[in-house]
Amino acid sequence: MAGFKETLKDAVRQMSFRTSLDKLKKKGVQNVNVLGVDRIIALIEAAVHRSLKSRMVGIDRDAVAESTKAEFLRLLRSNEDLQREKSQIEQARERAEEEIDLMRRELGEKRSLLRVKLEQDAMELVTRYSGENQAIAMKVAEICRSFAESGDASVSSVEERLMELVMDVVSGEREEAEVARKALQDREVGNLQRRIKKLNDTLVTTEQRLQQASTMKQFDRGISSIYREVQGLDGSDSHAGKKRELMVDLFKANLKLQKRGKGA
Amino acid sequence: MTDSKDTGEAGEVKKDHGVLYIGMDFGTSRTSVSASNGVRETVYSTVGYPKDIVSMKLLKKDVLFGKDAIERRLSLKLYRPLEKGVIKMGDDADAESKANLKAARDLIGEAIRIAKPRADELVYCVIGAPAKASIHNREAIIEAAREHVDSVMLCSEPFAVAYGLDWLEDVLVVDIGAGTTDLCRMHGTMPEETDQLMFDTAGDAVDAELAKQIQDTCPGAQFTVQMIKDIKERYGFVGEAAERVVVDLPVDGKPTPFDLTDQLKTACTVLIEPILEGLRRLIATFDPEFQAKLKGRVLLAGGGSMVKGLDTAVEKAMNERLGGGKVIRIEEPVYGGSNGALKIAHDMPEDFWEQLK
CATH class of the missing domain: 3.30.420.40 (ATPase, nucleotide binding domain)
Structure with a gap:
């Protein structure tokens, strides 16, 4: 009984709303009538008993009242369970959304790191090219100087020295191109790419989970029965009479079982 | 509370959408349900609870049922709450009995859940239990089911099978489950104690x-x-x-x-001999004028009836030892009991359901 009253109090509290005296004053309220929760509970109980008394003459009112209270408590618990389930699903969804946000941020960071690295590589390449150009120019100048000093400027010797220079530069370039191709597999770039791939995969998985959580939030409402009302035996059934007797017997046996259970 | 269309003032769900009937065969090996929303499901009667916090985190569930539970049994404390067709519970409420009772309650809850009832429908359920289950056991089943449905009734499993097929007179039903084989003699009225036999060769x-x-x-x-x-x-x-x-x-x-x-x-x-002995006893104690008719309508049901050639073998043995007989195997052994229970639920008048609420 005490438990029931406490639950009823909780229910009344849940249905009431809170306000302050200042707010009431702002609304122009000067005086308020105060009615305690205990008094409200007593009024509800008295109303229920009066109603039962007037409408259920000859019926065990106490039993009906107790059964009604028990049903009320059961429904309240069932409602609490549903609320808890709903809040768990919402929490799961929020967690998934947070995870996705975090992953999106990480993905963005990794992408900008990769961009910086690629830009640095490009700069290094430009610097290196200008150094190489200068070295080639110096070599050409040296050849020209040696021709001037030796006085031997025949076509064949010029052709031979230039050919040597060109072949030297080309073979050097070829070696560097090979190294550059290998450099494409730069470890840091590879690592970044792997991380990005991993993050992408996780993002896809988490998005799927989010979708599942969102679907769950719709709650499985179940499948509707084909019947709107209680059916009962079909009068046109060829065994209707016999079946009616069987139904009565089965009901009596179950009623006896239920009464015994309640009595125990 | 939040949806004024579906709920009342105190959070009460208004059950104004319709009436869902559920027929359930609560068996030692399998629990099957047939419902008036078209759902027909079966689940192994196995319940598993995570052994510790590690397995609970791994499985992300408090309780597993059926095949799920069997497949993850290494991480679970596994229960088969029924034995020989009834809940394993002693008179002294020891820890094991309580655990089995809880597993049975959870299993019934799961069976009703898989029938996918709507929250705003009245749910009326008929559960088929072994013909000779104890009163204590029947009460436990009723109590477990009442937590999930609006009104519930129990009936004997073989009776449900016969009712489902509209065979109400001069029929001998042999329901071969995992824990028990139940025999029931139908003669147009509710079968009495003397019309039923149960043995544990199943x-x-x-x-x-x-x-x-x-x-x-x-x-x-x-x-x-x-x-x-x-x-x-x-x-x-x-x-x-x-x-x-x-x-x-x-x-x-x-x-x-x-x-x-x-x-x-x-x-x-090993199934044949006890069945034959049971048939002999139920036929021999029946009105002599109708014994031949009874022998001519023997119905094999339950998961055990899926053993190939069993109907022919029982019929042959009846011909040799009881002077004749006709044995018919039902078409859907797994759902025969739940289909029958569903039909009983459908035919039960409204005021009977109301009185049992």
Whole structure:
């Protein structure tokens, strides 16, 4: 009984709303009538008993009242369970959304790191090219100087020295191109790419989970029965009479079982 | 509270959408449900709870049922809450009894959940229980179901099978479950104590015999109860074998083929003798004028009736020892009981349901 009253109090509290005296004053309220929760509970109980008394003459009112209270408590618990389930699903969804946000941020960071690295590589390449150009120019100048000093400027010797220079530069370039191709597999770039791939995969998985959580939030409402009302035996059934007797017997046996259970 | 369309002032769900009838066959091995929303499901009567916090985090569930529970049994404390057709509970409420009772309650809850009832529908359920389940057991089943439905009734399992097929007169129903075989004589009225027989030579007894046979004849073969059940359900037969049954069983970790034809036949044959004895007793105590009619309408139901050739073998034995008989196997052994229970639920008048609320 005490438990029931406490639950009823909780229910009344849940249905009431809170306000302050200042707010009431702002609304122009000067005086308020105060009615305690205990008094409200007593009024509800008295109303229920009066109603039962007037409408259920000859019926065990106490039993009906107790059964009604028990049903009320059961429904309240069932409602609490549903609320808890709903809040768990919402929490799961929020967690998934947070995870996705975090992953999106990480993905963005990794992408900008990769961009910086690629830009640095490009700069290094430009610097290196200008150094190489200068070295080639110096070599050409040296050849020209040696021709001037030796006085031997025949076509064949010029052709031979230039050919040597060109072949030297080309073979050097070829070696560097090979190294550059290998450099494409730069470890840091590879690592970044792997991380990005991993993050992408996780993002896809988490998005799927989010979708599942969102679907769950719709709650499985179940499948509707084909019947709107209680059916009962079909009068046109060829065994209707016999079946009616069987139904009565089965009901009596179950009623006896239920009464015994309640009595125990 | 939040949806004024569906709920009342105190959070009460208005059950104004319709009426869902559920028929349930609460069995030792399987629990089947048939519902008036078209759902028909079956779940192994196995319940598992995570052994510790680690397994709970891994499984992300407080309780697992059926095949899920069997597949993850290493991380679970596993219960088969029914034995010989009834909830395993002693008169002294020890921890094991309480755990089995809880598992049974959870299993009934799961069976009703898989019927997918709507929250705004009235749910009326009829549960088929073994013909001779104790009062204590019946009360426990009713209590467990009441937590999930608006009104519930129990009926004897073989009675539900016969009712579902509209065979109400001069029929002998043989319901072969995992824990028990129930025989029920239908003669147009509610079967009484004397019309029903129950014995425990059923599916589990076949499993035990098959395990013994394999142990004796297949040296080194390793197996579990679940493997034995799978073999029986797939290949079980009596009479003449259509083809040899060769099954791979591990020996020292290596799958090794074994011919289990004879072992299966021997194991499945253990069903015949008790059934015949039960039939004899129920026929012999029936009105002599109607005995021939009763012999001519023997109905085999339950998971055990799926053993190939069982109907022919029982019929042959009846002809030899009872002077004739006709045995018919029902079309859907797994759902025969739940379909019948659903039909009873449908035919039950409204005021009966109301009074049992």
